[in-house]
Amino acid sequence: MKLVRAWLVPVTLVAGGIIIGVVVASNMGWLPTGTAGPEPIPNPIVRPVATAPQLPMAGGSGKNFVEIAKSVKPAVVNIAATRSGKSGENPHGAPLDDPFFRKFFGDEFFKRDRDAPPREPKERGQGSGVIVEANGLIVTNNHVVNKADEIRVFLPDKREFKGKLIGTDAKTDIAIVKIEATGLPTIPWADSDQLEVGEFVLAVGSPFGLTQTVTMGIVSAVGRASMGIAEYEDFIQTDAAINPGNSGGALVNVRGELVGINTAIFSQSGGNMGIGFAVPSNLSRAIMDQLVRTGKVVRGWLGVAIQDLTPELATQFGITETKGVLVSDVMEDSPAKKAGFERADVIVEYDGKSMDSPTHLRNAVAQTPIGKKVSVKLIRDKKSKTIEVAIVEQPKSLGQPSAEESRESAVPTGLLSDLEVHELNEELITRYGLKATERGVVVVRVRPGSTAEEMGVREGDVILEVNRKAVGSLKSYEQAASALAKDQAILLLLRRKGQTIYLTLRP
Secondary structure (H helix, E strand, C coil), rough: HHHHHHHHHHHHHHHHHHHHHHHHHHCCCCCCCCCCCCCCCCCCCCCCCCCEEEEECCCCCCEEHHCCCCHHHHHHEEEEEEECCCECCCCCCCCCCCCHHHHHHHHHHCCHHHHHHCCEEEEEEEEEEEEEEEECEEEHHHHHHHCCCEEEEEEECEECCCCCCCCEECCCCCEEEECCCCCCCCCCCCHHCCCCCEEEEEEEHHHCCCCEEEEEEEEEEEEECCCCCCCCEEEEEEEECCCCCCCCEECCCCCCCCCEEEEEEECCCCCCCCCEEEEEEEHHHHHHHHHHHHHHCCCCCCEEEEEEEHHHHHCCCCCCCCCCCCCCCCCCCCCCHHHCCCCEEEEEEEECCEEECHHHHHHHHHHCCCCCCCEEEECCCCCCEEEEECCCCCCCCCCCCCCCCCCCCCCCHHHHEEEEEEEEEEEHHHHHHCCCCCCCEEEEEEECCCHHHHHHCCCCCCCECCEECCCCHHHHHHHHHHHHCCCEEEEEEEEEEEEEEEEECCC
């Protein structure tokens, strides 16, 4: 009995140690697969490696970022342009007083170059380009290659070519370069009219000379205009990072198709601030086709002065919706004049497409083939009307419409009491830089803080109409003003800097 008790204590201790060891080992995950025991607790720090994210794609399965980048990068090239320069030019090939760089890059970005000592007479600019045809046709920006003495094109496979400038179009900032090569990789064109806000896009180019850089973002807006970048603007806005050197590079969609040519950024520091602009592929392609075929761009011309149809103006013309473009004047001897267009027409459709802004209509007319007859749907005096008009080539120097037909005016009542107008004379024509043939009444003072000032009437405006009644003299102006009720809304037709515009004054 004593012998049994002597061995019992150490056996119990050993058995207990084994049981404790098994429990600890199972909790630590040290047991081999299949060993019974509780499930191991996952480590919160360790995560499985994620696959490349899938992008949504209309009408088919999506590609991931890696696949898109691999498919488009070989067709995006680096362009080096050498031009005869002078001291004080920036390294991107445009003079420091160029308004494009002033507005979109700011003074500070080029301050270093402005303060630098005189340079060699040759300046070099960096940019990007997109191969769109296998025989070496490349689309880029006009400001990348403009006035270049020599263009060098560097391919991703490290080959280098001398580029030949086929043509440029400063009005859209598009240029076409050709290199002597065959069998090159390309990026297929997309229909940019189908692009929607919120779609994923990739920007590919050479920012700051860093070739083959890919950034991702979404389409922030479409149809951006009045940016002061080019004369004809219909930009795609994106938050994909675009920096100096990206100009001329590719903006592609989730199918690896070219939707735009990266052109500009809005920045106060010279770097990306999440606002970049690209010329839509449809506009770029139309310009390219003309430059390749004829070496120049010919634009269509309708011959109307147009403006936005604001809610106030729509009310004045008895229109319930603000869709459309208001005709503020019709030029003499223009296709519009011959076809029967009239001032105050509201154009709602052009060649079967809805028109929602002056920029939209202007671009559509410019891209219309010369001689083509198009159908224009408009609203005149609250009634729908369709006019057929033959588009002609845009004159090199657009003539202004003729003017309508001295003493100080009587002070009218109502909203026009905020204005002081005089009949035009030589002194006022000289003061406001008007044509010597101009006739009518001119605004010489707008009461500060008044409704007229708030609505946009300016000193120097020539009043042509008051509530659709022609004003060719001070007497006719006073007659029109005296017929107005005190709180009546007033529709003014003004000539400002050679252009006619409608303005509404509302109480």
